[in-house]
Amino acid sequence: MIKLAIVLPCYNEEEVLRESARRLAGLLGQMEADGRISPDSFMLFVNDGSRDATWDIIAALHAADKRVRGLNLARNVGHQAAIMAGMMTAKDWADAVITIDADLQDDLKAIPKMVDEFARGYDIVYGVKVQRTADPLLKRLSAVAFYKLQARMGVESVYNHADFRLMSRRALQMLSGYKETNLYLRGLIPLIGLDSTTVPDVISERCAGHSKYTLAKMLSLALDGITSFSVxxxxxxxxxxxxxxxxxxxxxxxxxxxxxxxxxxxxxxxxxxxxxxxxxxxxxxxxxxxxxxxxxxxxxxxxxxxxxxxxxxxx
The missing domain is CATH 1.10.287 (Helix Hairpins)
Structure with missing residues (x-):
């Protein structure tokens, strides 16, 4: 059976962590009962230099459930680098790694589908947003504009895909060979070239808290995405x-x-x-x-x- 790791980058997410861990624990248990994953599958919370009680909660969750693991970064390095840290750590512990934001706005029902596609031989499975009504109108419009701008600039990426994806250990080993400081995973991972597919991702409301991805951070990510992959x-x-x-x-x-x-x-x-x-x-x-x-x-x-x-x- 597949040993699965679910990596969740966290920055000041004390309001959602317990609920996220509860829902993911239930999902892991269900997939284990269905024979999709092995009993030693786990979730890895990556604390990206949070200023609140995020790391203390992760430690408490780990003490209560060994399927919860934690990675505490020395300082805040940003969303993309935190995801990279989690993937590079988990790749030595699991057969496949899924990355998803700690707020669990991405569709948890897509995770078993990702695992099934991995079992069929795909090394990379992208979660593609098919419904974003839970997102604010401005965010939806700016995201569509950005994806179209990327395409016109010649950046190879998956339309309407963020950072919800499954990658095999082989794909992660190849990704580790890319030593870029200006990290933009949505453009970098398609360059690996292994067999990939997509599953639908229906976005839902946050269960608590508010998004830490400000407009300034989104614009910075957009600039990185274009200047890192297009001249x-x-x-x-x-x-x-x-x-x-x-x-x-x-x-x-x-x-x-x-x-x-x-x-x-x-x-x-x-x-x-x-x-x-x-x-x-x-x-x-x-x-x-x-x-x-x-x-x-x-x-x-x-x-x-x-x-x-x-x-x-x-x-």
Missing amino acids: KPIYCILWLGLAFILVSLGIAVYVVHAIMAGTAVPGWSSLILSVWFVGGVVLLSVGVVGAYIGKIYKEVKRRPLYNIKEVLGGE
């Missing part, structure tokens, strides 16, 4: 520069004609407008190039993504 923004700057050269040639022709015809009138407004517009485009272009240089700066330092402070279970 099209750089080429957009190139084409924009060529367009400005053509416009300037047209203006030069107009100015020469106006001088020869004696209709040239000195204009302060048009000059200032042009200066501000071109200056804004130049600054924007420098900013895009700077973002890429900044990512190179981070990559060449080769700093570790995370440091593990404490582990509960898996001895």
Whole structure:
């Protein structure tokens, strides 16, 4: 039978942890009774530098149920790095690892389907959102816009998939070979190339608490997703520069004609407008190039993504 690990990144999730552990324990028990997974399957809660009682609750849950394991990171490293820490730790303990957020808004009914697809030979199974009515309207619209922008930028990813997925130990071993500091798992995992499939994921309301994924964090993730896997923004700057050269040639022709015809009138407004517009485009272009240089700066330092402070279970 399959030994399954369920990895849950946690940041200030004290309000939902007990309920999440209860529901997952019931699910593990049901799948064990159905013969899908082995009795030593477990859930691994990754504490991403929480400021509340998240780690204390994880420790208490572990003491009450050995199927609950804990990974305490030394500091807050972000959602993507916390998921990576959990997967890289759990890959040595299990045949397959499922990642899911601790709020359990993703569909738990999809987990047995993922396990079944893994048993059929798929190394990667993506949970794809088919219904997001529980999400705020702004989040739904921005997510759709982002997925479409990714596709236009040439980023290979699974449409409407976040970080709810199953990966085999073989896939995780291959993923461990990618030593990127600017981590964007949704674009990185499809590059592995192993056989994959999808299962439907119906999003539900949080049982308690509120989302820790702020607009700023979502925008930062979107920027990482594009700049880590596409150089099209750089080429957009190139084409924009060529367009400005053509416009300037047209203006030069107009100015020469106006001088020869004696209709040239000195204009302060048009000059200032042009200066501000071109200056804004130049600054924007420098900013895009700077973002890429900044990512190179981070990559060449080769700093570790995370440091593990404490582990509960898996001895």
